[in-house]
Amino acid sequence: MYKLFFALKSASMGVQVLLEEIGVPYELIQSVVDKETPRPPEQLAINPNGWVPVLVWDEGSMYECAAITMFLCDKHPQARLAPSVDDPTRALFLQTLVYFSNSIQNAFQLTYYPDRFVDALDDEPSAQMRGCRRLRETWSVIDNQIGDNEWILGDQFSAADIYLFMLSTWLRSAKGHPSMTEFPNAKRIADKVLQMPSVQRVYQQWIQDPEY
Numbered sequence: 001m002y003k004l005f006f007a008l009k010s011a012s013m014g015v016q017v018l019l020e021e022i023g024v025p026y027e028l029i030q031s032v033v034d035k036e037t038p039r040p041p042e043q044l045a046i047n048p049n050g051w052v053p054v055l056v057w058d059e060g061s062m063y064e065c066a067a068i069t070m071f072l073c074d075k076h077p078q079a080r081l082a083p084s085v086d087d088p089t090r091a092l093f094l095q096t097l098v099y100f101s102n103s104i105q106n107a108f109q110l111t112y113y114p115d116r117f118v119d120a121l122d123d124e125p126s127a128q129m130r131g132c133r134r135l136r137e138t139w140s141v142i143d144n145q146i147g148d149n150e151w152i153l154g155d156q157f158s159a160a161d162i163y164l165f166m167l168s169t170w171l172r173s174a175k176g177h178p179s180m181t182e183f184p185n186a187k188r189i190a191d192k193v194l195q196m197p198s199v200q201r202v203y204q205q206w207i208q209d210p211e212y
């Protein structure tokens with residue numbers, strides 16, 4: 001039985017889709033992402049940064065969405081969400097997840113939390129603008145990497161495609177972010193992932209109102 005510290009719109013939603021795809025029982029523990037509200041103490045004890053997702057299971061716990069993705073895929077190989085260690089596409093799987101986490105998510109952070117990157121309030125709009133430009137740069141790298149491929153790994157669907165979809169739901173025109181239409185190869189994958197029943201369940205609110 002897994003426990004997932006969760007907040008709507010956050011990176012915990014991609015992990016929830018993975019748990020649905022794997023078909024294991026799990027419990028969602030409501031958390032928050034705003035600055036003002038205190039986090040559940042059990043979450044903070046595991047992740048002092050105060051962000052979600054945090055995953056707990058009988059023998060352990062962890063945070064960092066990309067690491068949780070790799071962990072769950074490896075722990076439940078029967079779900080076929082990742083190439084095995086000796087598969088030739090394994091390197092691209094790991095590379096893409098880490099790039100998502102340290103480059104695309106970092107660009108999102110500049111636009112959602114500019115105060116973490118500058119000292120003066122006056123500099124925040126500049127950080128936000130750079131973040132938007134960085135989003136365009138990093139999404140373009142992924143779009144070019146995908147090219148004509150059906151999925152990120154070529155013919156083989158994987159958890160990296162679910163991760164890509166999750167990241168696409170964070171793009172907001174109101175924040176000056178680029179639109180997914182600028183990245184047609186990535187959009188092709190995001191559109192297909194959206195059709196998955198697990199994604200339809202988890203992302204019900206986003207599907208009704210993408211700017212929620």
Ligand SMILES: N[C@@H](CCC(=O)N[C@@H](CS)C(=O)NCC(=O)O)C(=O)O
Nearest residue numbers: 010011033050051052053064065066
């Ligand atoms: N590197 C972390 C980042 C997670 C993250 O930024 N989570 C956001 C929601 S998507 C959050 O909890 N924000 C609240 C905060 O940073 O205080 C990961 O990939 O798990």
